[in-house]
Amino acid sequence: MAFLKFEDIDKSFGENNVISKFNLEVEKGKFIVLLGPSGCGKSTLLRMIAGLEKIDNGKILLENNLLNDLLPSKRQIAMVFQSYALYPHMNVYQNISFGLKSEKISKNQIKEKVIEAAKILKIEEFLGRRPKELSGGQRQRVAIGRAITRKPKLFLFDEPLSNLDAALRSEMRVEISKLHKKLKSNIVYVTHDQIEAMTLADKIVIMNNGKIEQYGSPEDIYNNPTNIFVAEFIGNPKMNILKIKTNDIINKNTFKLLDKEIKFENFNFNKEFYIGIRPEDISLEKNSEIAIDINVDLIENLGSEKIIYTHLNGTEMRIKSSKNIKDKNITIYLPKNKLYLFDNNKDRLKA
Ligand code: ADP
């Protein structure tokens, strides 16, 4: 039985169809990340799970219970927002315990729960402070603390780290990951940041225009993207994509890239298609027969790594390397087993 299940979910705002025929099954205990560009419907989906947004068509089930018509407060779900949504006039203790007051438990039990959450999140020493006396990261911990004390079946996070600076963001990322290992509860986490998705998720849902482009583990999505959208969305800098025109197809197994003939026995090339290669898979050492001489347009030095920019047939190419480059003209090598092939519709070409 799926822990969380979406069946044919549709959602429109007026004429604007935001989610269409969304189907997904999530196993118990998993950390799921919804990843996609701004406006693709991630928050809308999360808000439908929480009960903050009406579902037009379809069903959402939590442990086989239909959520659609349950009040948000009856869903046993806790949501953490980007904006923290803390009460400014209350201190940390009051903010964390606020939701517990409506449950019929004693003051001592409330205190225990607050202290337990504060310990997990390392905010015990701030319990007397008001939100404005806390840093962004500490405020976010308080918001998470409030969610934890309610012992929900499911946590929902909507871009919880996007208001934090880069250093804090990576620190909190690790904290959230540890939290999941400790609590072992299901989490649905929304972000447009691929690094958050790759590092946090058991499984990533790549969304685009209210639809699922791919659902899989981070490794699977990185290694086996089903189409160019996913291939370009995961990986930094993004995958290089080159178009192979009909003129460059020599026969059903062979095509030409510049003056290099490349053969794939198991494919059947009959119309134009695309090849992709990740910047980190291009080599400056000879490890392939596909050698291409390039002009270096620009080198971006990131410290341990460099991004070399060049162009092939007018298309910008990015190469990631740890080598120090002095020359303006270098040779790059494209390992054949690192080439991705996509058809004319930008879907992965099947052998
Ligand atoms: P994301 O979280 O992926 O950035 P959203 O789910 O917030 O995207 O929004 C998806 C689309 O739905 C956008 O086009 C947005 O403008 C629209 N939308 C979201 N909420 C509302 C609303 N309450 N009323 C009308 N349109 C909305």
Ligand code: MG
């Ligand atoms: Mg959003």
